[in-house]
Amino acid sequence: MEVFLQQLINGLTLGSIYGLIAIGYTMVFGIIGMVNFAHGDIFMLSAFIALIFFMLIASWFGAGLIVVALIVVLVLAMFFTSLWNWAIERVAYRPLRGSFRLAPLISAIGMSIFLMNFVQVVQGPRNKSTAPMLNKSITLIESATYSVQISYKQIVIIVTTAVLLAAFWWIVQKTSLGRAQRACEQDRKMAALLGIDVDRTISITFIMGAALAAVAGVMYLVLYGVVSFHDGFVPGVKAFTAAVLGGIGSLPGAVIGGLLIGLIEVMWSAYFTIDYKDVAAFCILAIVLVFMPSGILGRPEVEKV
Amino acid sequence: MTSVTTPSATTPAKRERDMKAALKEAGFSALVTFGLCIPIIAWGTRQNIENVLVLDPRWDAVAWAVAIVFVGRFLVALRAQDKSERQSLVRFLPHGTFAWLQAHSRTFSLVGLGFLVTFPIIAIQLSGWSGALKWIDNFGVQILIYVMLGWGLNIVVGLAGLLDLGYVAFYAVGAYSYALLAKNFGLSFWILLPLSGILAAFWGMLLGFPVLRLRGDYLAIVTLAFGEIIRLVLINWVDFSGGYAGISGIPRPSFFGIPFNASDTGFAAVFGLEFSPLYRTIFLYYLILCLALLTAFVTLRLRRLPVGRAWEALREDEIACRSLGINTTNTKLTAFSIGAMFGGFAGAFFSARQGFISPESFVFMESAIILAIVVLGGMGSLWGCAIAAIVMIGGTELLRELDLLKAVFGNDFDPTKYRMLIFGLAMVVIMIWKPRGLISTREPTAFLKEKKAISSDMVQEGHG
Incomplete structure (x- = not known):
């Protein structure tokens, strides 16, 4: 039981990160029907940006107030990652809108290869590790054989995720921007006719997706303390799995999917074998897509002939 | 002008x-x-x-x-203002060049074939015995492997319109089949080559079966997942595949029983030649050339069979296809398994050429490169695939040779670092320049009176 509780905490932490990345996939897919293949690499890039800012702050102000530093880094990483995703959408995806249906996917795969190798070239191929931070933890249940702990990192990650998700949920549901987004999702042409700037709405969607991916990137760095240029691919695919599992196009679905994938992965590693944890995630992806393509909260796709 | x-x-x-x-x-x-x-x-x-x-x-x-x-x-921006009245910002070639090339494709095929057959001789003439090895191996064999993989995937993606991001799995199945069977049972290359193809085709069918209902992007992601699962199993099942360490010491192919070595029964001794490692490379070159041409030949013939026409119908519109009474299950499965079979052939050749394989050779990036070759070439066009493979693989290989860049950027400048960076950028740029690929005209297989190439911009695709 104690082991299970501990794994539950670990799984929720990991799942929060997947959920944050999954939102980027789900929003972009919802609005332009494209799998943004480069999203995992955007996440990786944001972790690098966060790493550099952490080091800059540490060298300028010392490593005093970790919480303040974390917030500053979070804001900066969100801003610069959004700028990247905005530029990428502008250069690589916008010219292909309304084109042949494979073209944006190929362009996104090209962008993914580019980003991965760009980071490798400018930051070097080795693993980059930060000084450990927020290392203390709270013991929840003390027993003779096993004690369940929750570390400060995990608290920070879960709380930050929850707060930001609430904020974004509010934006999508209550603001005129969110309304515009939902309108574009339903019918882009009609939305344009009603005076919505579709291009701008799509740009903002990419910016929001990247901002959440940046949060995930910072949290990933805090949790593991190490990042390398090829760390984008596998979390990217898992987050996509999460988006599909939750029902692609659905925001709460992406979060639920992310938490489920995180839990499944952690439980699988704890009770079966750690070697095959990625295989488990990929199998779930295949099974979900084949047997329930609309996911948990998604709408079934209706094809018009 | x-x-x-x-x-x-x-x-x-x-x-x-x-x-x-x-x-x-x-x-x-x-x-x-x-x-x-x-x-x-x-x-x-x-x-x-x-x-x-x-x-x-x-x-x-x-x-x-x-x-x-x-x-x-x-x-x-200045150029765009100057040329604002022209329809296209970038047009290097005059209008109709591709159509003209298409009309004379038979002549070009013959010229291209002639060049390919004489390539090793040309390479030896130009750069001598020692220099030719690099050209034949790094450029000739390497490009031809990707041409063959591109043509194999072209059956799945280009003809049947099924987007497959896990093609490298079948390449891996072929490579590991050859490596394991040749090492453990001592079977010869010529028995294992078809066997690897059959095994890969079997896996193609196995993996194709569950995904029959999926289309477009979803199909792409599931095939990606299958590709990764096979790679992860190869990494983790150490007893079977050697894990990360891979398999080394794979038997090399022989010239119909005559090995390529320096012994008295070796190829050089039997034919009374001086021993040189180049003979094996030249043999491998012709071998992959034959395999690639076989792929092209089979593709061309299949297009004229009912199954080939069913593939193309499936690509254009799946619903119309089904309502005309075509069995889409069988059509999709044949496309998957025939495409996979050629991937298996290429895999067997790859492991015989390298003598060493590990899961590192079968990462997702390879699938992406092969798919990029097919799509950048213009889906369905054999010429397009070949050109895209030459441009993308040959171009990035060429980066290794550019000492000129060292003179410009200083001595510690390493152009190979930028290989994949440029590859990714080139994918994006070509897609923006020509979203339908380099050769984007469609050649009809069924026609009335006269065969006319049509621009694929005219083709409205269903979501196949």
């Missing part, structure tokens, strides 16, 4: 205003570039001697990047 009066001949006042707009445009781009560069280029992370991560400021690199973007954007 036929058009005389272009907008560039307008009044100076207009031109000045244009200049201002272009400057504004360029300034904005430069600002964005500066923003993009700030954290990731401006400070490089580096492990110092005490193994602590330190930051190196690199503002010179940022300045270069910003300057290049400013100048480049400015020139593009």
Whole structure:
């Protein structure tokens, strides 16, 4: 039981990160029907940006107030990652809108290869590790054989995720921007006719997706303390799995999917074998897509002939 | 040049205003570039001697990047204003070049074939016995492997319209089949080559079966997942595949029983030649050439069979296809398994050529490269695939040879570092320039009276 509780905490932490990345996939897919293949690499890039800012702050102000530093880094990483995703959408995806249906996917795969190798070239191929931070933890249940702990990192990650998700949920549901987004999702042409700037709405969607991916990137760095240029691919695919599992196009679905994938992965590693944890995630992806393509909260796709 | 009066001949006042707009445009781009560069280029992370991560400021690199973007954007903006009345911003070739090439494709095929057959001789003539090895191996064999993989995947993606991002799995099945069977049972290359193909085809069917209902992007992601599962199993099932260490000492193919070695029964001794490692390379070159041509031949013939026409119908519109009574299950499965079979052949050849394989050779990036070759070439076009493979693989291989760049950027400049970076950028650029691929005309297999090539822009695709 104690082991299970501990794994539950670990799984929720990991799942929060997947959920944050999954939102980027789900929003972009919802609005332009494209799998943004480069999203995992955007996440990786944001972790690098966060790493550099952490080091800059540490060298300028010392490593005093970790919480303040974390917030500053979070804001900066969100801003610069959004700028990247905005530029990428502008250069690589916008010219292909309304084109042949494979073209944006190929362009996104090209962008993914580019980003991965760009980071490798400018930051070097080795693993980059930060000084450990927020290392203390709270013991929840003390027993003779096993004690369940929750570390400060995990608290920070879960709380930050929850707060930001609430904020974004509010934006999508209550603001005129969110309304515009939902309108574009339903019918882009009609939305344009009603005076919505579709291009701008799509740009903002990419910016929001990247901002959440940046949060995930910072949290990933805090949790593991190490990042390398090829760390984008596998979390990217898992987050996509999460988006599909939750029902692609659905925001709460992406979060639920992310938490489920995180839990499944952690439980699988704890009770079966750690070697095959990625295989488990990929199998779930295949099974979900084949047997329930609309996911948990998604709408079934209706094809018009 | 036929058009005389272009907008560039307008009044100076207009031109000045244009200049201002272009400057504004360029300034904005430069600002964005500066923003993009700030954290990731401006400070490089580096492990110092005490193994602590330190930051190196690199503002010179940022300045270069910003300057290049400013100048480049400015020139593009000016050019766009000059040419605004033309329909296309970038048109290197006069209109109809591709159609003309298509009309003479038979002649070009023969010329191309002639060049391919004589390529080793040309290479030996031009760079001597020792220099030719590199050209035949790195360029000839390497490009031909990708041409063959591209043509194999072309059956699945180009003809049947099923987007497969896990093609490398079948390549891996072929490679491991050959490696394991040849090492453990001592079977010869010529028995194992068809056997690897059959095994790969079997896996193609096995993996194709559950995904029959899926289309488009979803199909792409599931096939990606299958590709990764096979790779992860190869990594983790150490008893079977050797894990990360891979399999080494794989038997090399022989010339119909005569090995390529320096012994008395070796190829050189039997034919009374002086021993040289080049003979094996030349043999491998012709082997992969034959395999690639076989793929092309089978593809061309299959297109004329009912199953080939069913594939193309499936690509254009699955619903119409089904309502015309075509069994889409069988059609999809044959496409998957025949495509996989050629992947298996290529895999068996790959492991025989390398003598060593590991899961590292079958990463997702390979699938992406093969798919890029098919799509950039213009889906369904054999010529397009070949050209795309030559441009993308040959071009990136060529980077290794460019000592000229060292002279420009200094001695510690390593062009191979930028290989995949440029590959990714090239994918994006080609897609924006020609979203339908380099050769985007469709050649009909069924026609009335006269065969006409149609631009694929005219083809409305269903979501196959």
